[in-house]
Amino acid sequence: MDRNKIKDLQAAQLDILMYVQDVCNRLGITYFLMFGTLLGAIRHNGPIPWDADIDIAMFREDYETLKRYMTEHGDQRYFYSDYSTYKHHIAPHAVLIDKKSHITFSSRSQNKYSPAYDGVYIDIFPIDRTSPDRELQLKQARSLMSVRQIISYKMAKIYEGKTNAAKKTAKQIVSGLLKPFTLRFLGGCINKIQRRYDNCDSNCYVIPTDNTCFDRIVSIDYYFPPRYVSFSGKEVCIPAKTEEILKQRYGDYMELPPEDERWDYLDHTISDVKFDA
Numbered sequence: 001m002d003r004n005k006i007k008d009l010q011a012a013q014l015d016i017l018m019y020v021q022d023v024c025n026r027l028g029i030t031y032f033l034m035f036g037t038l039l040g041a042i043r044h045n046g047p048i049p050w051d052a053d054i055d056i057a058m059f060r061e062d063y064e065t066l067k068r069y070m071t072e073h074g075d076q077r078y079f080y081s082d083y084s085t086y087k088h089h090i091a092p093h094a095v096l097i098d099k100k101s102h103i104t105f106s107s108r109s110q111n112k113y114s115p116a117y118d119g120v121y122i123d124i125f126p127i128d129r130t131s132p133d134r135e136l137q138l139k140q141a142r143s144l145m146s147v148r149q150i151i152s153y154k155m156a157k158i159y160e161g162k163t164n165a166a167k168k169t170a171k172q173i174v175s176g177l178l179k180p181f182t183l184r185f186l187g188g189c190i191n192k193i194q195r196r197y198d199n200c201d202s203n204c205y206v207i208p209t210d211n212t213c214f215d216r217i218v219s220i221d222y223y224f225p226p227r228y229v230s231f232s233g234k235e236v237c238i239p240a241k242t243e244e245i246l247k248q249r250y251g252d253y254m255e256l257p258p259e260d261e262r263w264d265y266l267d268h269t270i271s272d273v274k275f276d277a
Contacts, residue, residue, distance in 0.1 A: 006266060009273045010047045012101055012120040013054040014232055016078065020056065020096065020122070021236065023069060029062035030226055032239050034125060034207065039246055039253055046232035050262040052270060054122040057207050059223075060195065063126040067094065081116050083187020088113040090151060090183065092144070092190045092209050097121040106271035112156055112175060113183065120273065129197045130206045130217060137204075141211040143193045148210065151186050154178045216248050 024031050033041050035055040040048040047054070058066060070080035079086075082094040089095075090113060101119035130137055156175035194208040203219045222241040229238055239245055246253040256262075 005270075005273050006049070006052065008275075009052055009103070009120060009270070010232075012098060012273070012275070013047070013122055014234065016096055016098055016120065016122045017054055017056070017236070018234060019075065019078065020066070020124075023066065023074075024062075027065055027069060029058065029065050030237060031056045031058045031062070031066075031124075032127075032223060032226065032237055033231070034239075035249070038238060038242060039250060041229055041231045041236065041238060042242060042246060043254055043256075045230055050266055052266055055125065056122065057125040057127050059127045059205075060129075060198065063094075063124070066124070070096070079117055083184055083191065086116045087182065087184050088115070089187060090155065091123070092148065092187075092194070093126065094124040095121045096124060100276040102274045102276075103270060104272040104274075105269055112154070125207045125209065126194060127205050127223070128194050128208050129200055129202050130204050130208070130214070131197050131200055132202050132204050137206075137214050137217065140193060140196055140208070141214040143196075144190065144208060145211045147186055147189045147193065150178060150181065151183065154181070154183065154186075216245075218245065218248075 020031065034057040036048055036051050036053055037055045040046060040051060067080065071085060074080060077098060077100055079097045079099055080094060081089050081097060083089050097117045098119040098121065099117050103118055103120060130140060153174050156171040204217050205220060206213055206217050222245060223239045225240055226237045227240060227242065228235050
């Protein structure tokens with residue numbers, strides 16, 4: 001992909017982030033950069049040059065407050081997509097999409113469901129309380145992954161060059177058998193699993209996306225009080241113990257990947273980004 005196109009994509013994502021930040025400031029709620037975006041903020045003072053995502057996370061109460069605002073009063077340029085606002089939403093978290101932009105993917109598995117819009121987006125993850133009991137944490141992880149596996153079966157992903165006719169037929173049959181279980185219903189199941197310990201007296205918090213996230217449980221003091229750093233010239237919010245969070249997830253997070261591997265993902269997935277006049 002043209003490197004200038006990547007810059008255009010990242011600039012558009014930054015615009016969405018700044019819109020979310022403005023809304024959060026007005027509502028008196030807090031977001032945090034997370035995952036690769038947090039790594040980029042510390043290691044590159046902006047997005048990782050070869051990354052195409054912006055990830056933020058919010059504690060559940062703030063996450064729900066933002067959702068209510070976006071669905072009732074949000075800027076019409078953006079679409080807030082989650083299991084309750086779009087019937088074909090697949091992710092276990094919300095996505096805010098710029099409706100006036102369009103991403104063309106050069107290679108992508110085919111499935112039965114498409115996103116509401118094909119534009120530039122940022123991911124918004126909930127931070128949820130979980131049980132302090134390790135066995136209950138693992139049970140919650142298994143429940144989450146069971147529902148996500150059902151969603152994967154429903155999608156009936158067909159990979160170019162990797163899915164032969166027999167496997168394609170089998171995927172379609174299984175997907176058909178799961179037709180009574182709508183994505184909206186399954187998304188609601190994921191939401192309930194994520195919020196299973198909302199009322200638990202626990203200081204254990206997790207971003208419940210898959211089973212591996214339960215290996216990275218932290219206390220609330222990892223997030224508060226929030227810190228602020230420069231991200232592409234904009235002041236953004238990061239967790240209090242950012243370095244500990246990054247080390248927990250990436251190990252030696254300041255070490256760059258081999259040069260010949262840095263652009264591999266983008267070069268094989270995204271071919272173009274366009275914006276409406």
